[in-house]
Amino acid sequence: MAVTIKSPREIELMREAGRILAKTHEELAKNLRPGMSTWDIDHMGEEIIRSYGCIPSFKNYNGYPASICVSVNDEVVHGIPHKEHFLDEGDIVSLDAGVIYKGYHSDAARTYGIGEIDDDAKKLIEVTRQSFFEGIKFAKAGNHLNDISAAIQKYAESFGFGVVRDLVGHGIGSHLHEDPEIPNFARKRKGILLQPGMTLAIEPMITEGSYEVVWLDDDWTVMTEDGGWAAHYENTILITEGEPEILSL
Numbered sequence: 001m002a003v004t005i006k007s008p009r010e011i012e013l014m015r016e017a018g019r020i021l022a023k024t025h026e027e028l029a030k031n032l033r034p035g036m037s038t039w040d041i042d043h044m045g046e047e048i049i050r051s052y053g054c055i056p057s058f059k060n061y062n063g064y065p066a067s068i069c070v071s072v073n074d075e076v077v078h079g080i081p082h083k084e085h086f087l088d089e090g091d092i093v094s095l096d097a098g099v100i101y102k103g104y105h106s107d108a109a110r111t112y113g114i115g116e117i118d119d120d121a122k123k124l125i126e127v128t129r130q131s132f133f134e135g136i137k138f139a140k141a142g143n144h145l146n147d148i149s150a151a152i153q154k155y156a157e158s159f160g161f162g163v164v165r166d167l168v169g170h171g172i173g174s175h176l177h178e179d180p181e182i183p184n185f186a187r188k189r190k191g192i193l194l195q196p197g198m199t200l201a202i203e204p205m206i207t208e209g210s211y212e213v214v215w216l217d218d219d220w221t222v223m224t225e226d227g228g229w230a231a232h233y234e235n236t237i238l239i240t241e242g243e244p245e246i247l248s249l
């Protein structure tokens with residue numbers, strides 16, 4: 001599939017999808033508490049998304065059974081919510097959510113601490129978030145895709161953290177996953193030339209230790225191989241003639 005350039009109408013719909021998704025994340029963040037289950041978060045997230053007249057895009061996507069991916073501590077991404085999986089004070093939890101508004105997708109993820117978390121966990125979350133912003137400094141028309149990837153990697157690795165290789169960001173629009181793939185690490189190939197009207201989901205997944213991951217038997221949950229904790233930060237962005245526009249903030 002070719003990388004698509006969105007029309008002004010499509011961009012307007014993706015702005016609205018992103019605005020709703022940003023609000024969804026804000027409401028979820030306000031309601032996180034020790035003792036709640038990962039299922040509670042999913043339930044709340046689905047209600048919020050539907051209250052805005054949107055469809056949760058992850059629900060039943062390739063058989064994924066929930067609306068919000070809830071990944072705790074050494075779970076990197078795509079954690080499946082469970083009624084008996086409770087959050088404890090000191091945990092970190094990554095929430096990944098997607099919405100469809102009038103046929104257009106937005107995709108974003110955040111990692112939060114539950115109650116008081118230790119300084120290492122705070123640093124992991126903050127570096128992961130900042131690596132996204134370091135990356136999108138290069139999200140400009142005329143740059144190569146690889147410039148974004150390389151900047152994310154350089155920043156995260158300068159703190160001794162790992163950059164997950166087995167999962168990548170992606171184009172987004174009328175489909176959740178469109179071309180191009182967007183790695184969070186540099187490759188020799190420069191990648192496509194960025195052009196105004198491209199919409200991209202950039203999503204660094206950063207680990208405390210080794211970047212190697214394993215899949216659980218549930219076929220979804222991705223965990224660090226070494227048991228170190230991981231964080232995830234993602235937004236849907238629009239390439240413009242100037243600075244990128246972050247649609248899901």
Ligand code: MF3
Pocket residue numbers: 057058059061062064069078096107108109170201203234
């Ligand atoms: N942000 C994740 C991704 O782009 C969302 C996964 S959706 C799921 O892969 F439905 F597959 F869980």
Ligand code: CO
Pocket residue numbers: 107169170201203234
């Ligand atoms: Co994504």
